[in-house]
Amino acid sequence: MDYLKINQFKCFVDTDISINQLTIMAGANGNGKSTSIQALLYFRRTIEHCGEWINGKYVLNKVNGMDVPLNGVYCLALGNSSFVLNRNASNNEIVLGLFNEKEEISVTYDVDNRDSKLYLTPKTPAKTETVNFPIFKQEFYYLNAERIGPRINQSMQFFDYPNAGWQGETTAQLLGLENGYFKVEDERRFGDTQSNYLQDQVNFWLDFIMKGVKIRVENSPNTLTAQILIENQFTISDPTLSTNLGFGISYILPILATGLTAKKGTYFIVENPEAHLHPSAQSKIGRFLAMVATAGINVIIETHSDHLINGIQIAVAEERINNEEITINFFNHEDNAIQPDVQPITITSKGELSDWPKGFFDQTQIDYAKLFNLRKKDE
Numbered sequence: 580m581d582y583l584k585i586n587q588f589k590c591f592v593d594t595d596i597s598i599n600q601l602t603i604m605a606g607a608n609g610n611g612k613s614t615s616i617q618a619l620l621y622f623r624r625t626i627e628h629c630g631e632w633i634n635g636k637y638v639l640n641k642v643n644g645m646d647v648p649l650n651g652v653y654c655l656a657l658g659n660s661s662f663v664l665n666r667n668a669s670n671n672e673i674v675l676g677l678f679n680e681k682e683e684i685s686v687t688y689d690v691d692n693r694d695s696k697l698y699l700t701p702k703t704p705a706k707t708e709t710v711n712f713p714i715f716k717q718e719f720y721y722l723n724a725e726r727i728g729p730r731i732n733q734s735m736q737f738f739d740y741p742n743a744g745w746q747g748e749t750t751a752q753l754l755g756l757e758n759g760y761f762k763v764e765d766e767r768r769f770g771d772t773q774s775n776y777l778q779d780q781v782n783f784w785l786d787f788i789m790k791g792v793k794i795r796v797e798n799s800p801n802t803l804t805a806q807i808l809i810e811n812q813f814t815i816s817d818p819t820l821s822t823n824l825g826f827g828i829s830y831i832l833p834i835l836a837t838g839l840t841a842k843k844g845t846y847f848i849v850e851n852p853e854a855h856l857h858p859s860a861q862s863k864i865g866r867f868l869a870m871v872a873t874a875g876i877n878v879i880i881e882t883h884s885d886h887l888i889n890g891i892q893i894a895v896a897e898e899r900i901n902n903e904e905i906t907i908n909f910f911n912h913e914d915n916a917i918q919p920d921v922q923p924i925t926i927t928s929k930g931e932l933s934d935w936p937k938g939f940f941d942q943t944q945i946d947y948a949k950l951f952n953l954r955k956k957d958e
Contacts, residue, residue, distance in 0.1 A: 865890025
């Protein structure tokens with residue numbers, strides 16, 4: 580188990596967030612889920628911006644004197660330095676890092692409290708001799724909650740490694756990888772399907788999640804554009820533009836494309852994978868992400884969907900993923916507390932939750948109880 584260290588950053592005074600093979604951030608709005616994701620993204624940006632590129636990976640033995648912007652990369656919009664230093668901070672320093680029982684690395688950032696800046700200044704990191712966290716690999720996959728909606732086409736761009744972009748803006752290009760002949764690893768294939776070509780596998784998973792939906796990609800290198808055409812039960816053999824079929828398909832495609840192409844041993848962070856999806860599809864995308872984690876990708880999910888978690892519980896019960904590889908971090912806030920409380924919840928081998936704290940996806944039961952009492956009152 581790895582842990583994300585957050586010290587004096589935004590709402591956190593000092594906390595450690597569990598990072599498992601499949602990690603779920605859940606809880607009410609404004610309780611620190613996004614802050615924990617932003618801390619990991621900002622730490623990654625520090626590594627890219629201030630580290631060295633040695634033998635095919637990033638190395639952060641010392642900083643190079645460059646400040647790290649608070650806005651822009653990875654869709655970060657942290658404002659200025661006065662917004663990111665915790666209100667109860669004992670000094671003008673923020674610490675972010677990763678650790679486990681064998682290794683640790685952390686960076687301390689100087690925060691200029693006299694004059695708000697659009698950056699933080701990192702100091703030479705504290706680290707063990709060997710650091711092998713996935714965050715140092717070139718491949719790093721992140722999908723923002725605000726993804727690109729339906730478009731007639733998407734621009735083709737150069738990328739250092741195949742990815743869907745931070746908002747899904749290069750999904751069409753990714754789906755057309757190697758002219759449609761990119762092969763998906765056997766362990767990520769849907770069921771007992773035979774073809775392992777990317778577009779075929781995307782269509783198998785799409786049909787599982789949204790019955791009858793299929794896609795086709797057309798790349799146009801001369802115009803530097805790529806286009807996704809979509810077919811459903813009403814457009815059989817006559818695909819239409821994605822703009823004619825709503826947001827759900829466009830929001831799920833970058834998740835499927837990334838999950839099927841991501842390199843093993845890397846991070847795949849996705850915010851609100853349930854966005855614009857029917858509850859049935861939310862449950863099934865949970866099962867898909869469990870499969871991705873089983874295939875060796877470190878999946879981190881921020882979600883407000885109990886249906887998605889239900890899907891992951893089903894994957895455990897069906898023995899498609901080891902329950903010990905999953906951690907649900909429940910973010911909550913107690914009255915008068917100086918920072919959010921983060922409670923790890925595990926899943927048993929039968930797919931049952933180890934705990935069900937107050938506020939953890941209990942609104943359905945609360946609403947049913949209220950309706951029951953209102954009906955009794957009218958009798």
